[in-house]
Amino acid sequence: MTLGPRPSVGAGPAPSIRRNTMSDAFRISLQDLRRQEGARIDLVRTIESPDFATDLVRTVGDLNIEGSLQSVSEGVLVTARVDYDQVSECARCLREIEEEGTADLAELYFYENRAKALKESGDEEAEELPLIVNDSIDLEFLVRDTIVGQMPFIPLCEPDCPGLCSVCGERLAELPEDHFHETEEEPRAPSMSFVRSSWRRNRRNEPLEGAPEGQPSGADRP
Numbered sequence: 001m002t003l004g005p006r007p008s009v010g011a012g013p014a015p016s017i018r019r020n021t022m023s024d025a026f027r028i029s030l031q032d033l034r035r036q037e038g039a040r041i042d043l044v045r046t047i048e049s050p051d052f053a054t055d056l057v058r059t060v061g062d063l064n065i066e067g068s069l070q071s072v073s074e075g076v077l078v079t080a081r082v083d084y085d086q087v088s089e090c091a092r093c094l095r096e097i098e099e100e101g102t103a104d105l106a107e108l109y110f111y112e113n114r115a116k117a118l119k120e121s122g123d124e125e126a127e128e129l130p131l132i133v134n135d136s137i138d139l140e141f142l143v144r145d146t147i148v149g150q151m152p153f154i155p156l157c158e159p160d161c162p163g164l165c166s167v168c169g170e171r172l173a174e175l176p177e178d179h180f181h182e183t184e185e186e187p188r189a190p191s192m193s194f195v196r197s198s199w200r201r202n203r204r205n206e207p208l209e210g211a212p213e214g215q216p217s218g219a220d221r222p
Contacts, residue, residue: 025050026140030069030076030132039071043080045139052144057088057151059101063143067105075110075132082143088155092163093171097155103146109137 025047033041047063067080082103087096110118110129119126130142162172167181 023138023140026138026143027136028069028139029136031135033069033071033076035071037071037073041069043067043069043078047143050144052147054148054151054153056091056155057086059084059086059147060098061085063147065105065139065143072108074114075108076137078105078107078109078137078139078142080105082147084147086151088152090157090161091154092156092161093173094164095157095171097157101147101150103143103150105139105142105146107142 028043028045033039043065045065047065049061050059050063052059061084064083065080066083067078070077070079082105084101084103085098086101087098089096107130109132112131112133115126115129115131118129130137158173164170165172165175165179165181167183172179
């Protein structure tokens with residue numbers, strides 16, 4: 001099995017941070033797994049409402065994890081599948097989209113002495129290796145980063161979603177093709193530079209140059 005690339009140095013939390021933030025929901029005990037290469041046990045876990053999210057997409061309900069833990073020479077190999085539900089908001093028309101999601105997990109958690117040996121051999125990435133701590137592993141970072149990493153950056157309810165009407169704000173897909181609004185052109189608002197100039201000249205009772213039509217000069221104001 002080919003594992004994904006290790007994270008670059010500085011891209012994730014240090015092992016000490018991982019240990020301090022290990023939550024009970026994602027903590028998996030290895031007491032039943034023999035420390036013998038090739039030994040394997042089933043992994044079945046339900047995580048209640050973890051609420052992983054981006055700006056427009058979030059998970060809802062529980063996550064169901066099913067797979068296996070296997071002892072290897074360097075540590076424990078986790079291979080599993082996560083099933084979850086997610087709700088996203090269309091980036092164009094703001095409609096909520098409910099979807100089922102599936103993510104594949106594959107990660108090698110290292111024995112601390114193995115990670116230390118790699119670090120001493122000059123492997124700079126050894127600082128960021130996920131570790132086995134107190135005979136348990138933390139799946140939170142693995143599950144979160146995998147799920148959030150495959151959430152759509154710009155979710156759409158339909159590839160050709162026309163979005164919202166710029167005048168009334170209704171979804172264009174739900175409006176008739178001849179939908180339109182009769183609007184009158186609004187008078188142009190003065191710029192901030194004009195407002196500042198008007199205020200200064202008004203104090204000196206000087207006429208304004210280039211004032212918009214209908215805009216009184218400083219001398220005409222009471």
